[in-house]
Amino acid sequence: MKRLVLARRETTTRGGQPLAFLVGLVFALVVGAILLRITGDPVLDVYERMWDRSLGSQNTWSDTFNRAVPLALAGLAVSIAATMGLWNIGAEGQIMFGAIAATFVGRLLPDAPGLVLIVAMLLAAALGGALWSFGPAVARSEIGVSEIITTLMLTEVASRLIVYLEQGPWKDPDGFGFPGVTPRPDQAELGTLWERTHIGVLIALAVIIGFAWYLRRSVWGYELRIAGSSEKAAAFAGISVRRKVLGVLLVSGAVAGFAGGIELLTTTTGKLNVQISNGYGFAGIIVAALALMRPSGVAAVALAFGALQVGGQAIQTNPGVSPAVATILQGLVLFGAIGAAVFSTYRLRLVDRQVAES
Amino acid sequence: MTVPAVELDGIWKRFPGVIANSGANLTVRPGTVHAVLGENGAGKTTLVNCLAGVYRPDEGAVRLGGREMSFSSPANAITAGIGMVHQEFRLVPTFTVAENVVLGAAPRVIDQGGIEALVADLAARFGFDADPGRPVWQLSMGERQRVEILKALWREANVLILDEPTAVLTPQEAVELGEVLRRMVAEGRSVIFISHKLDEVVSFCDEATVLRSGATVAASLPVAEVDASELAKLMVGDVAVEPVPVAVAMPGDPTLTVDALSVRDARGLLAVDDVSLEVRSGEIVGIAGVAGNGQRALTDAIAGLEPVESGTITVMQHDVTSAPPQRRFRAGLAYVPEDRLGVGLAPKLPVTENAMMRAYRKLRRGPIIAWDDADQLTDQIIREFEVKIGSKGAPLASLSGGNLQRLLLGRELTGEPDILVASQPTRGLDVAGVRAIQRLIVQQRDNGTGVLMVSEDLDELLALADRILVMVEGRIVGEFDPRVATRADIGAAMMGGSDRGTRPDTEEVSS
Structure with a gap:
């Protein structure tokens, strides 16, 4: 008798991660097809529609690109913290607070020229994100409170804060009594590059390339790597782990907040609301994980996820297809990719039942 | 059969x-x-x-x-x-x-x-x-x-x-x-x-x-x-086994002075208990003892990785008792820790990034590291200390134990230290590696560096050290002159047995 066991590979396969991602994608599509089959939806039609709406034409490419921007920036935020082994899983809340800060500046300078206002609002967004991660950062660096809990919990606080602003101090006087924040000044809108693709795509790409380069080449990035390697090694090199923890969480928050600023400057309604972060902060964790926590990898993964989300949204308008399909597919990609990644460390082997059981 | x-x-x-x-x-x-x-x-x-x-x-x-x-x-x-x-x-x-x-x-x-x-x-x-x-x-x-x-x-x-x-x-x-x-x-x-x-x-x-x-x-x-x-x-194989030649020590001025040092470990116990010692330039002071008798806490405290409970540490006349590790390094103290991969090196990072750990502050141009200079420094260490590596960009963990240690020792010695503290520097190395590291240490001594060397290998200490201190339960319990002391004498002291050390103040008894 033979049976299958999972045995650890003595050497891990190199370059396995992009492959694992592709396997995850295929796995998601196959399992997704089975699910659609069970619910009685036309599999090929649904997939075709997803493709058409995300990558099928130049026009839809715009949606995918635009969608990839917050995903990539959130992924970047998570991966920056991860260079030191820290988990910022509250990028969602930092995105919201970044948008709040940007809205605040918009209300403060309603008549400023467009460019000035845009720059000021984006800076405010980054500062806001950093401010939102300040508490967790200090708690972690000074008394060792896990940043995982605190960053996550502050997300809830940020969303309640937006609800409060919508109904209270920032309520739109022209909103016919409905709750809602006054839209940003009209001149504060990021322009487009082509079709609906907005300039935020270029800005995000520059930010990602900048960070990937800076982390690799700078003293700061080097010190983060040493500090993340081991506390003793950092002490040996004369690096204060406490200050690095503080710094890296603030920067991570700033990047997430910046994503909130971009979102605010590109939404069609121009309004701050709880949907502004739209799950990007959480999806960013997945993006960063699939990019192996490397800042240089988040753009590509975010693009694939953007396509999946945009395509998934399109099929929701198709009568009969559950809106959950898109979410399920995203989950399956991660599931499949992680499953496939296991095989870069483990392999299946047929062994004698006797030995396996003995 | x-x-x-x-x-x-x-x-x-x-x-x-x-x-x-x-x-x-x-x-x-x-x-x-x-x-x-x-x-x-x-x-x-x-x-x-x-x-x-x-x-x-x-x-x-x-x-x-x-x-x-x-x-x-x-x-x-x-x-x-x-x-x-x-x-x-x-x-x-x-x-x-x-x-x-x-x-x-x-x-x-x-x-x-x-x-x-x-x-x-x-x-x-x-x-x-x-x-x-x-x-x-x-x-x-x-x-x-x-x-x-x-x-x-x-x-x-x-x-x-x-x-x-x-x-x-x-x-x-x-x-x-x-x-x-x-x-x-x-x-x-x-x-x-x-x-x-x-x-x-x-x-x-x-x-x-x-x-x-x-x-x-x-x-x-x-x-x-x-x-x-x-x-x-x-x-x-055909390699002749011969001991590393050790010349007679010419001790000079004190390089490292430890006075009444006590250190508590994570459990709050006294890992180092009222230890005083002095290392002069041009001598190797060996610390013998069974593992876990406070040697690690002692060397870590000297290097600035462990806080001091009481007592003072002086490097080249500078009181460094509460100075951060890099200040001690600048004062002339080099350290080869016992836990090479966990403390002295970062195994997942490239060779270059490990080689520059002590010197990177001097290799910066503004916020950016001058990577060409870092590569040069790495090349220099690799050449001088005959470190065999695959590529400078490969993770350090890909090096063999002997080469890791050469890189670490090489990095610590590039600052031309006055005092080298080396903890278990040859443990786990092969015969050729042990010899190379021992030779480097003796060479340092002959060039006038003071060396404090912790080893569990008594034969190594007997061969290299000019004085041997025995450490038991955080205390120095005896001092021996390796020219006259026997393995059995030191072994007995290591077991916490009778103090039969040849302390300087009782020198006339032994020599």
């Missing part, structure tokens, strides 16, 4: 870029202690790992009692009666001896008292002195090793593999281990004893198999009939 207990036949094992075993053989008769001899890197550990189910051989057969086996995991090998005591112990410090022994092989319902009684019986049968109710963190290294052996016996191991078992033992404990092993083989079990120390092999073992560069060069030699120097020659 009886069926061999263990037969490893033509074992090949390749790793990327390395052939660890190239047709190695090992045949162990039941009821014998069988030594596997070889330098570090000869493939001893890989070979026995193939037997213990940790690795699968690429080619070759593993036979137990004549039956061919194919282990897919260590658990398979354990059930087949193979027990292995690894160099690094795998014990849960907060569990008791008995809990550790039965962990993973306990009856479904645990009756604390009953298990302790069973473990006590087992220990008594093999002549161990073990209190099954004591938590493991309270035990000495030697006692922990006995717990590991008990673990294997509890699982009814018929073949016990010990990987470099005496590295953590006092000479006395090593002798006791030998007695335990004799009892085990008297019951018909077999013991595989991995070592590179010839004297132990000669005193404990019945037969020896010698490995060199992954292959067996001599199989099942009867130890009683072979000369130790013969074995040494087999181990190292």
Whole structure:
């Protein structure tokens, strides 16, 4: 008798991660097809529609690109913290607070020229994100409170804060009594590059390339790597782990907040609301994980996820297809990719039942 | 002839870029202690790992009692009666001896008292002195090793593999281990004893198999009939074994002064207890002692990695008692820590990033690191200290132990320090590596650097040091002059026995 066991590979396969991602994608599509089959939806039609709406034409490419921007920036935020082994899983809340800060500046300078206002609002967004991660950062660096809990919990606080602003101090006087924040000044809108693709795509790409380069080449990035390697090694090199923890969480928050600023400057309604972060902060964790926590990898993964989300949204308008399909597919990609990644460390082997059981 | 207990036949094992075993053989008769001899890197550990189910051989057969086996995991090998005591112990410090022994092989319902009684019986049968109710963190290294052996016996191991078992033992404990092993083989079990120390092999073992560069060069030699120097020659090949030449020390001014130093460990216990010592330029001061007697806390405190409870540390007339590590480095203190990979180096980072750890602040242009300069520095260390690497961008962990240590020592010495503190600098290295590191250390001394060297290898200290201090339970209990002191004298002091040191103030008695 033979049976299958999972045995650890003595050497891990190199370059396995992009492959694992592709396997995850295929796995998601196959399992997704089975699910659609069970619910009685036309599999090929649904997939075709997803493709058409995300990558099928130049026009839809715009949606995918635009969608990839917050995903990539959130992924970047998570991966920056991860260079030191820290988990910022509250990028969602930092995105919201970044948008709040940007809205605040918009209300403060309603008549400023467009460019000035845009720059000021984006800076405010980054500062806001950093401010939102300040508490967790200090708690972690000074008394060792896990940043995982605190960053996550502050997300809830940020969303309640937006609800409060919508109904209270920032309520739109022209909103016919409905709750809602006054839209940003009209001149504060990021322009487009082509079709609906907005300039935020270029800005995000520059930010990602900048960070990937800076982390690799700078003293700061080097010190983060040493500090993340081991506390003793950092002490040996004369690096204060406490200050690095503080710094890296603030920067991570700033990047997430910046994503909130971009979102605010590109939404069609121009309004701050709880949907502004739209799950990007959480999806960013997945993006960063699939990019192996490397800042240089988040753009590509975010693009694939953007396509999946945009395509998934399109099929929701198709009568009969559950809106959950898109979410399920995203989950399956991660599931499949992680499953496939296991095989870069483990392999299946047929062994004698006797030995396996003995 | 009886069926061999263990037969490893033509074992090949390749790793990327390395052939660890190239047709190695090992045949162990039941009821014998069988030594596997070889330098570090000869493939001893890989070979026995193939037997213990940790690795699968690429080619070759593993036979137990004549039956061919194919282990897919260590658990398979354990059930087949193979027990292995690894160099690094795998014990849960907060569990008791008995809990550790039965962990993973306990009856479904645990009756604390009953298990302790069973473990006590087992220990008594093999002549161990073990209190099954004591938590493991309270035990000495030697006692922990006995717990590991008990673990294997509890699982009814018929073949016990010990990987470099005496590295953590006092000479006395090593002798006791030998007695335990004799009892085990008297019951018909077999013991595989991995070592590179010839004297132990000669005193404990019945037969020896010698490995060199992954292959067996001599199989099942009867130890009683072979000369130790013969074995040494087999181990190292044609390389002549000669001691590192050490000139007479010319001590100068004090470089490092430690005065009444006390350090508490994480548990709040005094790891270093009122230690005073002085290292002058141009001398090697050795610290002897069994592992875990405060040596690590002492050197870490000197290097600034451990806070000081009381006392002072002075480097080249600068009080550095509370200075951060890099200030001490600038004051002239270089440090080779015991835990190379966890403290001195960052194994996942590239070679270059490790080489520049001490100097990167001088390699910056604004916020950016001048990577060309960093590469130059790395090249210089690699060249001067003959570090063999694949590429400067490869993770440090891809280097062999000897090369890691050369890189670390090279990096620490580039600042031309006045005082070098080196903790276990040659542990785990092969003969060539040990020699190279020892030579570098002696060279430093001859150039006028003061050296404080912690080692568990007494022979090394006797050969290199100009003075030997013995550390027991955080205190310096004796000082010896290696020219007149014997191994036995120092060994007795290491055991916390009578203080027969040749302290300077009692010099006239000894010399």
